[in-house]
Amino acid sequence: MKKIIIIFILVIFNSCVSMSGLIEKHNKNGMETAKNKASFLLECDKSKISTVVIEKTQNNYIKQIGAFGCNKPKLVFVYYDGSWLLEETSKKIKEGR
Numbered sequence: 001m002k003k004i005i006i007i008f009i010l011v012i013f014n015s016c017v018s019m020s021g022l023i024e025k026h027n028k029n030g031m032e033t034a035k036n037k038a039s040f041l042l043e044c045d046k047s048k049i050s051t052v053v054i055e056k057t058q059n060n061y062i063k064q065i066g067a068f069g070c071n072k073p074k075l076v077f078v079y080y081d082g083s084w085l086l087e088e089t090s091k092k093i094k095e096g097r
Contacts, residue, residue: 027053027062033084034077038067041075041086 031051039046054064054076061079064087068074076087 023060027060030062030065030077030079030084034065034067034075037077037084037086038069038075042067042070042072044070044072 031053034051035046035049038044038049038051042049049067049069052066053062054066055062057063063079065077065084066074067077077084078087
């Protein structure tokens with residue numbers, strides 16, 4: 001019985017650790033993607049782009065990222081259906097336009 005409990009605890013711990021790694025990877029990739037897209041859209045060197053987390057899910061996944069730099073208008077990227085999209089683009093998709 002003790003072996004089963006120990007195995008169960010190890011499985012749960014392993015699941016939590018691997019889930020944490022997935023969340024961290026998702027968030028890191030999202031920040032990098034937002035920075036790259038903002039650099040292109042704002043015609044601003046990537047090193048001059050700043051990003052900020054606007055919203056996260058209950059599971060701590062980043063859902064919205066703000067990007068700004070070079071005294072240009074701010075951009076908001078939204079994670080939608082597996083991709084990082086400009087907020088306006090995701091709104092149009094949701095509305096069916």
